[in-house]
Amino acid sequence: MKKSDYLKEHKIDYVDYKDVDTLKKFLTPHSRIQSKKRSGISSKSQRAISLAIKRARFMGFLPYITR
Numbered sequence: 001m002k003k004s005d006y007l008k009e010h011k012i013d014y015v016d017y018k019d020v021d022t023l024k025k026f027l028t029p030h031s032r033i034q035s036k037k038r039s040g041i042s043s044k045s046q047r048a049i050s051l052a053i054k055r056a057r058f059m060g061f062l063p064y065i066t067r
Helices: 020-024 043-059
Strands: none
């Protein structure tokens, strides 16, 4: 069973690094980026999300690690 693409389902064209609530959906409890296989999104969306998460971490919106 194939998972649906979250970004296409919610009609999100651009992944913004300031949208922390959306980005948190793609993080594990230890603040690691989920794999494409687990999140069920396309490769293009996965690259955009990972870039946005890395930018948000650099700007201080998201933590690098959580315990």
